[in-house]
Amino acid sequence: MSLWNLLGAGGALAAGLDISEEMRQTGRTGAEEMRALGERMAGETAFRGYGVQTGLGRSQVSPTGGMDLGVGPQAGLMQGGQQLYGGAQAAMQRALGDTSAREQEIFNRSMAMQEPGLQRAQAAQQAREYAMGRGGVRGSQFGGTAEDAAMARARAEAMNQASFQAMGQAQQEAMNQAQMGNLAGQLGLQGYSAAFTPMQQQLNAMQVAQQGANMAQTGQLTGAGYLAQLGLGGLQSQINADLAAAQLYGNLAGAGATALQGIAGSGGSIWDDLRQALGF
């Protein structure tokens, strides 16, 4: 082996080592670039949330996906609805409850209204009875006189009538209560439901906003894609360049080695070459 050969081999080896190192480095760099690009793309493509601002309020979907509608139910309507509903419940309870107390109340008022007339009628009857000399008469058939019994019967009939009227009236009132309760319930329910209208509208607005957000996100993702592609392209170019440079360098090194080997082709020894190279 000639020195030249040896130098050539050594040079080739060193160039190979250097090229491989360069290539490793290029790979590492590429990997790092890719990681950095990935990390950047992760940031570039991450969901950034979106929101909408309406006259009712501001709604946001956070980057983590949480949504803050920013608008609650309409308190007045909700409270009114709840009150109406509560009133409806109370009305229904009253409607379904025992009407006897109300019947008694109506009966008492009815009798109180009739009482003066009844008293006048009774006074007139007693006056007639007295004038007929029958004031002191009591018979088994009537307890008193027939006129007394008729008066008592009239009073009882008035009471019966008032009682039945009171029952009917109380039942009618219960029906009214039920109807009013039903109506109040419906109104309450409507009010309660209407209390959520701003939220619904805000949600609707969010749907509109979502479209914008989608468009924005599409742009973002497109840009990120472009960036990634470009980044990847650049990186690929760099790697390719590095690879080409390495290959060139390797080629150069190979050529030098070859050249050295060509020198060594004269058949001398290393030493010979070395003395030759050194000029000896």
Added chain:
Amino acid sequence: MAQQQQNITISAPGFQGLNTEDSPLQQDPGFCVVADNAVVDKFGRIGSRKPWTEFTTAINVTYSAASGVASTQIKTHRIGNGDINGTRYVLATVGVYQYDASSVLLQEDYFICKLTTAVGPVYELDEISYPALGTASALADAKIVSFNDRLYIFSATNECLVYDGSTITKLFTGTNDVDYIKPQDDSGVLAAAIDGDVATAAFGRLWVSGVNGDYQSIYYSDLLIATQWYDGRAVPADAQNTGGIIDVNEYWPRGTDRIVGIVAHNNALFIMGRESILVYNNAATGDPAGTDGIVLADTITGIGCVNRDAIANIGSDVLFVDDSGVRSLGRTIQEKSAPLGDLTSNIRRDITDIIAVTADKTTISLSYWPDENLTVVNFSNDAQAFAIEMRAPSVTGGNKVTRWTDTAWERAMYYEVAGEARVLLTSAKSGYGLFLYEDGLNYNDEPFEFKYESNSFTFGQPANFKFVKQIDFTVVSTLTDAQAYAGWGYSGRLDYSKALTITAQAPAFYNVAYYNQDDEYGPGLTTFKRYRVNAKGSGESVLIGFRTEINGNTLSLQEINVQTLIGRII
């Protein structure tokens, strides 16, 4: 110069009855000032009344003898009658009073007796046992009422008793609401017993006052059911019960009064107060408390009734004794506030005085004897009565009234049985039971005095002296001779008298024809005879009298002729 005698005839002396009210000098000569034990007889003239003949021969009551009893009086107080299942029964209340030697009452027992026929036409009073009463002495003033085949005995504070023809029981016997219905309402029993003593049966009901001592109310029974009374409960025991109560307290025209009598007449119920009268119409309707029930038709002020038994229904009218005498209800009602139904107006002051001084008004009674055409108001406390002729009133409008003395009875009762009319009298004399107003001997075989005194006559010449020379008495007498006394006098005094023997033909007893009845053989027993009495004395007015004892005979004064000289003007 001798003067011709004038003959003045009093053709019907005393025929108009007593008159102590009008001026004697201006009266009809038919009036008189004394008419004792007289009636207007069948001859249309004043005559002797009938005696109180003994009717019952025994009073069969059982009582224990009081210790130290010295004398015993058995008196009959009240009487009533009625049909029970077609048989006429007479009940009487009897009192037995035992006294010691000082006439102190030791023991009194009261009985309810039934008139029975023992053997033949012999009547007795037999005791009927009755449930124990709280106040048996009230039986002495009991009211016996006939109603629906039962006799009811009402006495104050005692529960009403019922006689069914065999036994006497209390009205409320058994269980309330089952066997009887007490007056009650939802507040409870109003009256535990019907214990009033003012009662009557009328219009199918019993009407009673004095229940619980309340003389302002009238309890009336159910229709034809004496055991069912006011039931004002909401659910009565008998839904068809129409018993009831009438409280009249507020209807007295003077503001206050008390019920002393109840009488039914002319479809009306007359509530007799002591000082006023209430007239209820429509009492006969089905239910007095019903729509068409009783109504107060009228009230009468200032006229009342002195006593429960001083009421007599004569069919066409109701008579009663007021403080002013015997009044006529029908006429009172008809004439409203100016009643003229004053039967005793001819003796008004006399009878008013007697009524006024009679402290115990229960001793006053009135009874109507239709077979005699008499209404008799009896003052048993004074043993005198006034007999009121019912056929026709006197010329003054008042009825013809005579006075009876020695009325040895408390109550009289006219009734008919088996076609025979009787007037029974409850004896106030011990042991006699019942008297019968009938011709014959007096219960004690003692005579009574028929007495007549005319008014003072002036014969139309009041200023002239009269010298009565002769008086002719035309007398109708029967059965036996009688001693009589003719009297005359002047200026209102009977100064002179002369005995007369009134002769009468003895009855023809051939073939047992008593008192000329069914006698086909003997002549009439009536002796029509004129008795002449020579008179004397003189005066401006002349008074004529006549008296005789009646002892089994009868006598009537038909005519008085007075022969008198009319003297100078004084």
